[in-house]
Amino acid sequence: MSTSGTNGIVIIGAGQAASQAVMSLRSEGYEGPIRMIGDEAEPPYQRPPLSKKFLAGEIGFDRVELKPVEFYANAGCELLLSTRVAAIERAKKVVLTSDGREIAYDKLIIATGSRVREINVPGFDLEGVYYLRSVADVHEIQKNFKPGAKMVVVGGGYIGLEVAAVAKKHDISVTVLETAERVMARVVDPIVSHFYERIHREEGVIIRTGVTVAGFEGEGGRITHVVSGEGESFPCTFVVVGIGIIPNTELAQDAGVTVENGIVVDEMTRTSDPDIYAAGDCTNHPNGVYGRRLRLESVHNAIEQGKTAAAAITGKDKPYNQVPWFWSDQYDLKLQIAGLSTGYTEAVTRGNPAEGRSFAVFYLKDGVLIAVDAVNRAPEFMMARQLIAKQAKLDPKRLADESISMKEVANA
Amino acid sequence: MAKVTYVEHNGKEHTIDVAEGLTLMEGAVKNMVPGIDADCGGACACATCMIYVPEEWLAKIPGKEDMEETMLDFCEHTQANSRLSCQIKVTPELDGIRVSLPESQH
Known part of the structure; x- marks a missing residue:
């Protein structure tokens, strides 16, 4: 075991990567102390359901938490919740908490995740303007799910559109404002964007693209209107802003750990400091499938890097090399994305996105x-998940032909 | 509560009291049974929670929906009695069930 000393392992952050790291450290045979420090009140929980079934009220926190809280005690992991880390002092190998504690480590895992990008317009601090990142955020938003409620969503990305779908189910009037010319512009091809715009319109959501938000107006401190850059006014009883996330890299940066669009790690999740590892949304890591560095915002990445960090710390290097994948639930639609389409030279559609609710788009780069x-x-x-990992070269005509099954396409 | 026994690929057994209403996936993941990854947390989006259910128990569980069926069809270690454990809710009828886990979920 490469970990010596008695201070054990400290994990900053209490999300999916942190929880996985505890589980994997123990299953890899690590027996020393583990401390997990998180700034939220809850033990680690899953974020994806927050904008889906949890917001809809279909499941409670017991279905969202990753492990029952006793798990951590049983696993010999001390949870320091509602606790912020103020600094990492690498020379002394301690982390300082904002309430003045000094916690020593032999090895440190930074799993600080990401935070919401805030909107910087007049009226940003009015009551009734929400972000969706935490369980606490969801509870606040749910208070606004009342008969006659009118919601404006700022940002037509995954979060905004998932919230729109849930709100619509609750009979709330929904308008989505997106700055770009199409929804989900950052992550999918126009074919998929236009499909989702059609579905949301069919469900009764007003989707407005090419609209910037200039400000929020209110009465008595509470929001009543969203005003666009073109001077249009959208009445509302509340607003949910979903305009992206920012990796939490400041602690690493201030400590002198190399940060460049994320905490820079290698395929073993090692940072520039040999005693510090990093996992999840906050990392910039190499990906062998694509031959370049990535910063991902996904559960799958958090889980796999949590496993990788635990393996590396216990001296069993298991290089991280995965096809990224993501999913989004809206209405009766399950969108599953494998891989990253950046740089594609051809998009091949299978099925008809102009009608119905089922199709796929394959992205090829020079045939691969x-x-x-x-x-x-x-x-x-x-x-596709399997074929992307193999960097398979495929015939676009066969991919598009629904009379040829996917297994036959793969075996060609 | 139902007593559920999860048998790892190496034969190691874990017998756990799982509350009604939870899924067989949650029963494993919340109790540190290794071998069920459940990346998506039960959204039927990832197919990393496969189990094998003995014939006599399959009859007591509602059948597969299309999504589960197709996901399983493309998994590496699928057998005729494969199920995604996130899609199986624990009921009193499942008391005493034994399920086994595949070699790997990938």
């Missing part, structure tokens, strides 16, 4: 499959 967006298309998603 690099990504898929699959809507209610499990075979396409599952097969």
Whole structure:
């Protein structure tokens, strides 16, 4: 075991990567102390359901938490919740908490995740303007789910559109404002964007693209209108802002650990300091499948890097090399994305996105499959995950031909 | 409560009291049974919670929906009695069930 000393392992952050690291450290045989420090009140929980079933009230916190709180005690992991870390002092190998404690480590895992990007317009601090990142945020938003409520969503990305779908189910009037010319512009091809715009309109959501938000107006400190850059006014009873996230890299940066669009780690999640590892949304890591560095915002990445960090700390290097994948639930649609489409030279559609609710888009780069967006298309998603890992060269005509099954396409 | 026994690929057994209403996936993940990854937390989006259910128990569990069926169809270690454990809710009828885990979820 490469870890010596009696201070054990300290994990900053209490999300999915942190929880996985505890589990994996123990299953890899690490027996020393583990301390996990998180700034939220709850033990580690899953964030994806927050904008889906948890917001809808279909499941409670017991279904969202990753492990029951006793798990951590049983696993010999001390939880320091509602606790912020103020600084890492690498020379002394301690972390300082904002309430003045000094916690020593032999090895440190930074799993600080990310935070919401805040909107900087007049009226940003009015009551009734929300972000969705935490359980506490969801509880606040839910208070506004009342008959006659009118919601404006700022940002037509995953979070905004998932919230729109849930609110619509609760009979709330919903308007989505997106600055770009199409929704989900950062992550999918126009074919998929236009499909989602159609679905949301069919469900009764007003989708407005190419609209910037200039400010929020209110009465008595409470929001009543969102005003666009073109001077248009959108009445509302509350607003949810979903305009992206920012990796939490400041602690690492201030401590002199190398940061460049994320905490820079190698395929073993090692940072520039040999005693410090980093995992999850906050990292910039190499990816062998794509031959470049990535910063990902995903559960899968957090889990796998949590495993990788635990393995590396216990001296069993298991290089991280994964095809990224993501999913989004809106209405009766399950969008499953495998790979990253950046740099594609050809998009191949299977099924008809102009009608119905099931199709897939494959992204090829010089004939090699690099990504898929699959809507209610499990075979396409599952097969593509394997083919992307193999960097398979595929015939676009066969991919588009629905009379040829995905297994046959793969075996060609 | 139902007593559920999870058998790892190496034969190691874990017998756990799982509350009604939870899924077989949650029963494993919340109790440190290794071998069920459940990346998506039960959204039927990832197919990393596969189990094998003995014939006699399959009859007591509602059948597969299309999504589960197709996801399983493309998994590496799928057998005729494979199920995604996130799709199986624990009921009193499942008391005493034994399920086994595949070699790997990937």
